[in-house]
Every structure is written in structure tokens, then in C-alpha cells.
Amino acid sequence: MEQAVLGIFQWFWGLFGLWNPLWALIQPVWPLVWVLMKIVAIILPLMLCVAYLTFWERKIIGWMQVRIGPNRVGPWGLLQPIADGMKLFFKEVLVPTGANRALFFVGPVMAIAPALAAWAVVPFFEGGALADIDAGLFYVLAMTSMGIYGVIIAGWASNSKYPFLGAMRASAQMVSYEIAMGLALVTVLMISNSLNFSDIVRAQGRGWFADHGAGFLSWNWLPLLPMFVVYFISGVAETNRAPFDVVEGESEIVAGHMVEFSGMAFAMFFLAEYANMILVATLTSILFLGGWLSPVDFLPDGFHWLAAKISFFLFLFLWFRATFPRYRYDQIMRLGWKVFVPLTLVWIAVVGTWMVSPFNIFK
Amino acid sequence: MEFKTALFYILSAILVLAALRVVTARNPVHAVLFLVLAFFNASGLWLLLQAEFLAIALIVVYVGAVMVLFLFVVMMLDINLERLRQGFWNNLWLGGPIALLMVAEMIAVLSARSFGPEAMPAPAAAAGSNTKALGVAIYTDYVYPFELASVILLVALIAAVALNLRKRKDTKQLDPARQIAVKRKDRVRIVSMPSEKE
Structure with missing residues (x-):
């Protein structure tokens, strides 16, 4: 998988002709960068799952209690967790x-x-x-x-x-x-x-x-x-x-x-x-x-x-x-x-x- | 400098600083939390020695259980530092020599002659799983000391329970079996009577 990701980077930055200077800069710390990328690849989907788990929870408990649950923000209420997150953030x-x-x-x-x-x-x-x-x-x-x-x-x-x-x-x-x-x-x-x-x-x-x-x-x-x-x-x-x-x-x-x-x-x-x-x-x-x-x-x-x-x-x-x-x-x-x-x-x-x-x- | 060496110095520096703050912190809760930090860094040092089972066991047992209960107790205490300070000069004549003795012992143990790299060469890192190697060693070569240690712990456990087990007469204890077995007629009595007018 590491090779594939490197290949994509090489292709992308190669389009601008920037690959060689960039790689010279990154190569010494590449193992660290690769681990950090893997961490991001785990944490980001996890946070997204957390956000939609709260939505799913409210929906399911709503249905179990014969209510509708959140349905106002976005189609079927799907943007509700984003709105909640923005509210808490500010x-x-x-x-x-x-x-x-x-x-x-x-x-x-x-x-x-x-x-x-x-x-x-x-x-x-x-x-x-x-x-x-x-x-x-x-x-x-x-x-x-x-x-x-x-x-x-x-x-x-x-x-x-x-x-x-x-x-x-x-x-x-x-x-x-x-x-x-x-x-x-x-x-x-x-x-x-x-x-x-x-x-x-x-x-x-x-x-x-x-x-x-x-x-x-x-x-x-x-x-x-x-x-x-x-x-x-x-x-x-x-x-x-x-x-x-x-x-x-x-x-x-x-x-x-x-x-x-x-x-x-x-x-x-x-x-x-x-x-x-x-x-x-x-x-x-x-x-x-x-x-x-x-x-x-x-x-x-x-x-x-x-x-x-x-x-x-x-x-x-x-x-x-x-x-x-x-x-x-x-x-x-x-x-x-x-x-x-x-x-x-x-x-x-x-x-x-x-x-x-x-x-x-x-x- | 090699990466591991740098890591060793960072972990040791934090460990020593945290241990120092344990005894100098004015707030007892802060002191306990610094002790947790010290344990964490000690566990990091063990990881550098490739003793992953011991390192994680330190965190599970001390950080995860013992220190939690310790923190729990310290938070409930109402510690008056002024009162604690008053005893300092009175107890110095006993505390001072004991501290000196402990320092002397530490120097004797940690000096190169008895426990240096020559006297005690580092054991070869276990091939494969460290946990398995430790388990095999405990349950074959050292099975009697290990069983003895566990019996001592068991005795301490039972002693702690026995010392604290006092029957209080005034507690309202609940018996779940009896609670579940309750029927309606035990609690409610329905009587039929003619309706009354004021």
C-alpha cells in the first residue's frame, strides 16, 4: 500500500514538475510521514463515525419511542451532526x-x-x-x-x-x-x-x-x-x-x-x-x-x-x-x-x- | 545521537522531574497525578528495554487500578499542610538518619561494583513474544517463588477484608432475592367500601 500511495503522490506532483525537489525534502522523514498518514486515515473516519453514531442514536431511539427524530437539517436530517459540531465549536x-x-x-x-x-x-x-x-x-x-x-x-x-x-x-x-x-x-x-x-x-x-x-x-x-x-x-x-x-x-x-x-x-x-x-x-x-x-x-x-x-x-x-x-x-x-x-x-x-x-x- | 538514546533521555528527564514534583507539590492531588506521570515514563523506559509485558502491566496495575483508588482517597482527604509542616523539625532526628541510610543503600546497589554492566550483563531479548517467555519462566523455573508471592498477596487481601469487616446495625440492607419475590398482595390491600359523601 505504501508504494501505491507514493505512486499517486509522484503522479500528482509530477504534473507540476515538483516531485523531485519535494521528495528530496520529504525522504529523510518519510517513515514518520507515512505513520502520521495512517493515523489520520484511522482517526478521520472514526470521528465521522462518532458524528453519525450520535445521529443514528437519536433516530433509532426516536423510532423506538414512536417519534421521528432529527429531520430538519439537511435531507432526512443528515446534516444534524455537522450542525451540532459547529455549535459546540463556536x-x-x-x-x-x-x-x-x-x-x-x-x-x-x-x-x-x-x-x-x-x-x-x-x-x-x-x-x-x-x-x-x-x-x-x-x-x-x-x-x-x-x-x-x-x-x-x-x-x-x-x-x-x-x-x-x-x-x-x-x-x-x-x-x-x-x-x-x-x-x-x-x-x-x-x-x-x-x-x-x-x-x-x-x-x-x-x-x-x-x-x-x-x-x-x-x-x-x-x-x-x-x-x-x-x-x-x-x-x-x-x-x-x-x-x-x-x-x-x-x-x-x-x-x-x-x-x-x-x-x-x-x-x-x-x-x-x-x-x-x-x-x-x-x-x-x-x-x-x-x-x-x-x-x-x-x-x-x-x-x-x-x-x-x-x-x-x-x-x-x-x-x-x-x-x-x-x-x-x-x-x-x-x-x-x-x-x-x-x-x-x-x-x-x-x-x-x-x-x-x-x-x-x-x- | 541515536533515536532510542534521545528517547531514553527525554523519558528519564520527565521521570525525574515528575518524581521530584511528587514530593514538592503543595496540592496532594497534583502529587498523585505527578506520580502517575512518573509511572508512565518508567513504563516507557521498560518499553525501550523491549520488556513490553512488564511495561504494560505497570500501566494496567498501577496507573489503571492502584493510583485510581489512591486518587479517590486523596480527593476525599482534607489535608491541612500547615499542620503537617509543624511535625517537620520534631521528626527530623528520626527521618534524617533514615533518609541518609536509604541514600547510602541506593548508592551501594546502583554502584558499578555490584550491579554494573559487568556484574549483571543485560539478558538477551526473548526471541518472539516477550509475554510467552515470561510466562514460561514464571511457571517452570520460578514456580515456587511465584506461588509463594501469590499466597502472600492472598493473605494480605483476606487480612484487609477481615480488618475492615464490621457489621453495622443501623444500615438498611436490601436483599434482592426478597425484593424480587414481592407480590402485589404484600404491598397493596384493596378494600371494597361504599362511596362516602361529605
Whole structure:
């Protein structure tokens, strides 16, 4: 792909006869430029997806509640997210009087930076990752666990009651569900025998069913069905989405850690939340639903399958929000610690026993 | 200068500065956040040594979990710095010698004689996955020390729970099983009576 992109540049600048001096300038830093271009190629579509995910969310929840949803800006309301973005961009950023000024602005940055950094190791198709590192799964866990600092710092630095309540709820909830999430992933890496995302996907393409044309039965969701459910629900809790949205809790603490933020500072939290939703949907697709693999033999593998799976999980996020009432705080803690953690621990033992028994199917 | 060397100096400089700010910052929350920054840079240094598993484990365990709870506690504290300062001269006679002793120990450990490049040559970078090499080492050569360490952690965990487990009489505890089992007739009683006039 690198050669193809270089070729296009060469052709374009060659039209003006500028290619040779330009290349002499760029060649020493070309590897850096190439990585930056790949980063832009991931971030830009991601931001566009975030924008239209908010639109899709409002539309779908609208339909589920027998409303129409946004339909005024542009054809079918399609320009609504652009209008929202422009509005947030031009709004004044207010800082409360007693706020800790420096940390007040560090908060949103700490929220969005890990949400974007985690995408560095996600493979979109065979060989299509920015950095295909060995410990990719572990890296994503580390990055997503950083996201909580944005919420806590913002909540504390605002010097206000509701944000601080939101921050306290966030730190307890996210740390609790991270444990269930990590333990659920342990089973995945046990049967894949790797921490590398591409290897995990390739491992799902092998098995009796895959040999007989029905690849989707060889994916991890079937042998690890309880972990699949635990992982996705923990993912919903990690991103603070309904029904686990006590951190924001519109009806109780207005918007939690985001109360005092306006304009782009608020937009950063919003972007981070939706980028995290897409990340959880992507990871669930890669780890349990075979990533870019095709469900059946006669259709080719490719990015379109991953996109379809991600869309399905994102739809589930929105469906949950329209369907379930908010969990009470003690119920959230009970589900995390007394249901998910013991369940995952037992399933690790089950999978371990299965793998050393003669019925081992993960080879 | 090679790129890695430059990176090493940048990471180390930030690490040392952040560690210095941990002890000099006036605001305890700032101190904790500088400690997080120090951990992050230490993890970067480990990445330069190609120890990616240890580097990421440092972030997952310390930055992602331990420091979050630490920050949580520090934010709830009402720390009066003036009161803390008062104890400085009173405790100096004990703190000073201990600090000197620790500096002497650090010098002894880090001096070239015992832990220099000659005494401890750098281990060869693991071929292939670093994580796998570490796992194999832990579960074969060092399985007993590893199990011992985990048992010690388990004891500490149970001790922490046991020390903090006090039954409070006045809490209104909810039993979800009983909540779910509630029927309408437990809560509402419908009586039939003739309508009344004022």
C-alpha cells in the first residue's frame, strides 16, 4: 500500500514538475510521514463515525419511542451532526470560579487521548493494523483503563458537587468492571494462545466447522458464550452507557463530571464516550465474532464483515439505552463483583480443564 | 545521537522531574497525578528495554487500578499542610538518619561494583513474544517463588477484608432475592367500601 500511495503522490506532483525537489525534502522523514498518514486515515473516519453514531442514536431511539427524530437539517436530517459540531465549536468555554484551571483542561484531554490511542493496535483487515504488536490485547486494556482519569480529574477540578459525585461513582464502577472484562479476556487468550489481535482472529478461522464451510460456528462466541455476554455487558458498563449510566445520570446529577464543561471541552468528553463505544463494539467483534472473517465459506473475508459486526453491537448499545431503566448503584456493584467476577473465574477453570482434556478443540 | 538514546533521555528527564514534583507539590492531588506521570515514563523506559509485558502491566496495575483508588482517597482527604509542616523539625532526628541510610543503600546497589554492566550483563531479548517467555519462566523455573508471592498477596487481601469487616446495625440492607419475590398482595390491600359523601 505504501508504494501505491507514493505512486499517486509522484503522479500528482509530477504534473507540476515538483516531485523531485519535494521528495528530496520529504525522504529523510518519510517513515514518520507515512505513520502520521495512517493515523489520520484511522482517526478521520472514526470521528465521522462518532458524528453519525450520535445521529443514528437519536433516530433509532426516536423510532423506538414512536417519534421521528432529527429531520430538519439537511435531507432526512443528515446534516444534524455537522450542525451540532459547529455549535459546540463556536460556543464559549466557561471555567467555574473555584475550579483548578490547569486540571480542568487536562480532564477532557485525558478522556479522549486513551480513547484514540487504543485504536493503534486494532486490525481492520488481514494485516491492516497501525501497529501489529505482540501484546496488543494487553495494550488495549492498559489504554482503556487510562480513560477513567479524564472523568476523575474533570470531576474533581470542577470544584462542584455533582461532578464530584459523578467522579466518585465513575472510579468505583470502572475499576470494578475492568476486572470482569480482563478476566473474560483471559479465556480468549488462553484458547487463542496469543495476545496479538491478528493471531486471535486467525485462530478463530480454524476448527471443524470452519473446515466444513460454516466458519461462524468456529468463532469464539460459541465455546466462550458466557464470557462473550460478560465482556459485552462489562463493556457497556465501562463506557458508562445506559443502563449503567449512573456516572452521568441525567435525572440525578444532571451530567456528572460534564456539568461544568461547555463548548469544545464538553465535546471532547462526548467524542471520547462514543469513540469508546465503537472501540468496545470493535473489540467484541474481533475477539468473539471473528473480526474480518466471513461467516460462510463462499463469501470473501474483508473489512465489510467487521463493519457489519461493529454496527450490530453499536445497535445493541442504542437498543439497551431505549429499553432498560437505569441500574441502582448497589445493583451495579453487586452485578460486577458478585456475579461477573465469580462467573469469569469459574469459566477460566472450565476452559483450562477443557484444554488439557482429550476433548480439546483449540489446537 | 541515536533515536532510542534521545528517547531514553527525554523519558528519564520527565521521570525525574515528575518524581521530584511528587514530593514538592503543595496540592496532594497534583502529587498523585505527578506520580502517575512518573509511572508512565518508567513504563516507557521498560518499553525501550523491549520488556513490553512488564511495561504494560505497570500501566494496567498501577496507573489503571492502584493510583485510581489512591486518587479517590486523596480527593476525599482534607489535608491541612500547615499542620503537617509543624511535625517537620520534631521528626527530623528520626527521618534524617533514615533518609541518609536509604541514600547510602541506593548508592551501594546502583554502584558499578555490584550491579554494573559487568556484574549483571543485560539478558538477551526473548526471541518472539516477550509475554510467552515470561510466562514460561514464571511457571517452570520460578514456580515456587511465584506461588509463594501469590499466597502472600492472598493473605494480605483476606487480612484487609477481615480488618475492615464490621457489621453495622443501623444500615438498611436490601436483599434482592426478597425484593424480587414481592407480590402485589404484600404491598397493596384493596378494600371494597361504599362511596362516602361529605
